[in-house]
Amino acid sequence: MEHCPSSSFPIKMVPLDAGWNDLGAWDAVWNVLPKDESGNAHLGDVLTTDTKNTLVHATSRLVSLVGVENLIVVETPDAVLVADKTRSQDVKHIVSQLQATQREEHTLHRKVHRPWGLVRQH
Numbered sequence: 001m002e003h004c005p006s007s008s009f010p011i012k013m014v015p016l017d018a019g020w021n022d023l024g025a026w027d028a029v030w031n032v033l034p035k036d037e038s039g040n041a042h043l044g045d046v047l048t049t050d051t052k053n054t055l056v057h058a059t060s061r062l063v064s065l066v067g068v069e070n071l072i073v074v075e076t077p078d079a080v081l082v083a084d085k086t087r088s089q090d091v092k093h094i095v096s097q098l099q100a101t102q103r104e105e106h107t108l109h110r111k112v113h114r115p116w117g118l119v120r121q122h
Helices: 026-032 085-100
Strands: 041-043 046-049 055-058 063-066 071-075 080-084 111-114 117-120
Touching (some): 026 055, 041 046, 055 063, 063 071, 071 085
Parallel strands (some): 046 063, 055 071
Antiparallel strands (some): 071 080, 111 117
């Protein structure tokens, strides 16, 4: 908890066990989603064969996996990420590479929502 020495209100902490799960990485998302009999969690249009313990997040097209295990696969209109589930925190290295090479994918998306509709970037 942050210190608030100049607060005019008395600040107290109360313990709470709310089952909190910080979904800051894709493996954490896999942990909270329902899974099929092979331990796969799917969001979107996904087909799998002989695939185990994998998260697939498909937003704009069909994603198919054959004979793989322990992967994170995230498909968006902007990019596709494929990572070993134990290394999902390392996505930050890809973001650093995008920044270092002055690529725009980490900040500019192909579809930008505006109050008047969508703007498509090329």
